[in-house]
Amino acid sequence: MKRKLVISACLAVLTLSSFGYYVFSHSSYPEAAIVGEWKEVSWVYDRNNVGEKVKQVIDAEERMDIANHLVIHEFENWTFRKNYSIKLHERTGKEHQAKWRLKDRGRILTLLNDDGTTEVYSVESLKKNELILHFDTDVHARGIVKITLKKMN
Numbered sequence: 001m002k003r004k005l006v007i008s009a010c011l012a013v014l015t016l017s018s019f020g021y022y023v024f025s026h027s028s029y030p031e032a033a034i035v036g037e038w039k040e041v042s043w044v045y046d047r048n049n050v051g052e053k054v055k056q057v058i059d060a061e062e063r064m065d066i067a068n069h070l071v072i073h074e075f076e077n078w079t080f081r082k083n084y085s086i087k088l089h090e091r092t093g094k095e096h097q098a099k100w101r102l103k104d105r106g107r108i109l110t111l112l113n114d115d116g117t118t119e120v121y122s123v124e125s126l127k128k129n130e131l132i133l134h135f136d137t138d139v140h141a142r143g144i145v146k147i148t149l150k151k152m153n
Contacts, residue, residue, distance in 0.1 A: 030106025033126055038078045038149035046134060046146035058145065078149060086111060109133060121147075 043058040075088035080100060088096040099112040106126060111119040124132040124146065131149040 030102050030123070030126055033128070034080045034100075034102065034106075034109075034131065035082050036080060037152040038080070038131055039152050040076045040078070041148045041150050042146075044146050044148075046144050077152070 045058065075090050075094075075096060077089040079087040079089065081087070084099055084101060086098050086100045088098070097114065101110045101112070102108065102123070103110060107123050109121040109123050111121075113119070119135075121133040121135050124134050126132075129151045131151070133147045133149070134144050135147075136144055
């Protein structure tokens with residue numbers, strides 16, 4: 001009787017350990033999912049400051065006005081590297097280097113620029129081929145801007 005109890009306990013521990021290993025080894029980490037080259041697809045107002053849902057496309061001139069203090073407003077392709085550096089590419093060939101970090105279990109993306117400024121984005125969604133970022137703006141009291149990026153490779 002005692003031997004059956006010991007064997008059952010050992011099997012239970014082995015089963016739980018195997019299950020735990022499987023879950024942790026097959027889970028996706030946001031840092032791994034974000035690595036790669038991403039292309040900006042759209043900028044839209046997602047919510048206004050009152051919390052109402054709005055869907056208004058942001059044109060190039062307004063985009064410059066919204067993000068004039070941000071580096072990202074000039075760039076269309078974002079390349080996240082494993083060493084936590086990011087290269088931002090413009091159509092004209094202009095490039096910008098920065099460091100990136102995901103915080104709060106992948107819900108906050110921070111970019112640390114060479115000049116010491118930090119840009120903070122809320123990660124609304126990070127899927128295999130789509131990244132949706134939000135940032136708050138006070139321009140024209142419109143509220144939250146949604147940037148959608150698609151993975152290129």
